[in-house]
Amino acid sequence: MSEPTPIAQEAEQWFAGHWDPTRPLGEWWRDLADSGFAFPQWPEGFGGRSLGRRDAKAVQQARRAAGAYGPPNGVATFLVAPTLLTMGSPEQQQRYLPGIVDGTTPWCQLFSEPSAGSDMASLGTRAVRDGDEWRVDGQKVWNSGAHYADFGILIARTDPELPKHRGVTYFLIDMRQPGVDVRPLREMTGDAAFNEVFFTDARVHDDDRVGAQGDGWRVAMATLSFERDPSNAGLGDTAAFYEADLSVAVGEHARAEAAAADGFSIAMAGRAGEVFQGAMECGDSSGAVMRDRLARLAAERAVMSWSSHRGTASMKAGRQPGPEVATLKIGGAETGRQTRDIGLEALGAAGMLWGDDVPDGGLFHRYAMFTPASSIAGGSDEVLRNSIGERVLGLPREPDEAERRETPWNELRRS
Structure with a gap:
């Protein structure tokens, strides 16, 4: 040793x-x-x-x-901080990073819209310059933790006469101001980790613009590269997307967190392996077929880890994250589904339950209920496969996509 x-x-x-x-x-x-x-x-x-x-x-x-x-763990630590460290100004880093590292300032992500999910570049939330500020109007959806966030990372359209990818700007917005209305969305898990957010004459100072005006798409792609790399989850083994009481004893907080974790927090805090191990101990994993499936899952997780190391090394060398992050996102969703299926099979009927009387406290059931979201959040598997085909394999784009990418946003047909 x-x-x-x-x-x-x-x-x-x-x-x-x-x-x-x-x-x-x-x-x-x-x-x-x-x-x-x-x-x-x-x-x-x-x-x-x-x-x-x-x-x-x-x-x-x-x-x-x-x-x-x-x-701390969550949007602030695995999306906002890496983005500010690579693309934020020194003043923005000094202003916002201290509150992220000590857990006093929670954040949320404000990218997707009802008509701009997979095709996020079609977003319609507007930001109009007004002196030293920007006036923001529009709607975002599927915003994790927006109901308790102090700030959000926002992409908004600042020039509708440019093609959809070019007229977008990236902002850091105060979520506590009067012009921001946050409404929770109840999920099939029974939880409400997601929200929809409405902006009505909300304000952002120009000092809180990240990157140049109109360069928001490039900054947003960097943020999404961090979201799509599974290694960014579980930075601290703490639950993600919750509002913490900083005055509570840390040991008491940890116990309460473990008992009350929802599927979203289990997945995003990197606890899937721990919860899966608990399911294996409570269920039947002794058969030869089950052992073979477990071995295959372990091998795929190892490959994912090595690929993540390569991506991290590339970024530390000063290179922009490449298309390989899309393969990490798809691979993470697939291993998540395999983990769910194997765990539920091992638990049998107990896998359908949650509560104190269930062998594993129902933690694996919560994780299993959340698993389908991993194929959608941060870019659906289908969209990412298109990206891999075009950027990695050199396959042609969809017939009308090249034209749409050069058409001014305000001339595009939208639903």
Whole structure:
């Protein structure tokens, strides 16, 4: 066995001396951020230490070995922060990243619209310049955590006379202002993690524009590349998309979180493997056919992990994420479906139930109910396959797509 690296030893000592489950959650998250062990791969001063992936993993292992609760998780940490770190201005990084790394500022994503989901570039939410501000009007939908978010990442149309991909600008918008109306959407799981959001004369200062005016599509594609890489889920092993009470003892918070996790949080916090293992222990996984399916699933997960490492290395080398992120998203959805099917088969009738009397507390059922969303959220499998065909394999676009891409947005036929 190799000797622990200096950073691993430092992390072990730090967690041994600082982890205390009776501390308030907010205090623990601040301490973790100040140490640089919250998000070790991020830059110093923003909850990290600019570590490579191997050293960052050693820090995470040291935290888990100490039984310490992880850093914040959700839209803020796996979408907003990476986007600001790669494309935000220094002022935006200084203004917004501290509240992300210590969990005091929750965020949401405001991209999809009722008539602009798979074809997101057709979005119709307008942002009109008004002095130093932009006036925003329109509707977004399928917005995770919008009901408690303080801020949102928004793409809006700023020039309707340009083709649909070119007249879009990327903003950071205050969700607490009067012009923002958030309405929850109830899912088949019984939860309401998603929302629809209406903007009526909402305001955004031009300082909160990310990138140049009209360059929002490029920035949004970078954000989606982070969303489509499954390795971005589970940065801290904490639940995603929930409103945390920072005054509660961190140990008490962790116990309540584990007991109340919905399918969305289980999937996005990277807990699918843990919940799946619980289902295997409660169910019957002894047959030869079942063992073969488990082996195949393990192999596919390993391939996914290696592909993710390649993508991360490419980004750290300063290259834009390539089309390979689409294969990661599709692969993640497929392994999710396999995980669901194998787990439900192992659990048998118990897989249809949830509640305290179910062997695994019903956690796997919640995860299984959420699984279909993984083939839709962040880009449907069908759209991503088109993207792979066109950008990777060089296949021709749909007959009228080239013309549509060059037609001004306000001349396009829309539903």
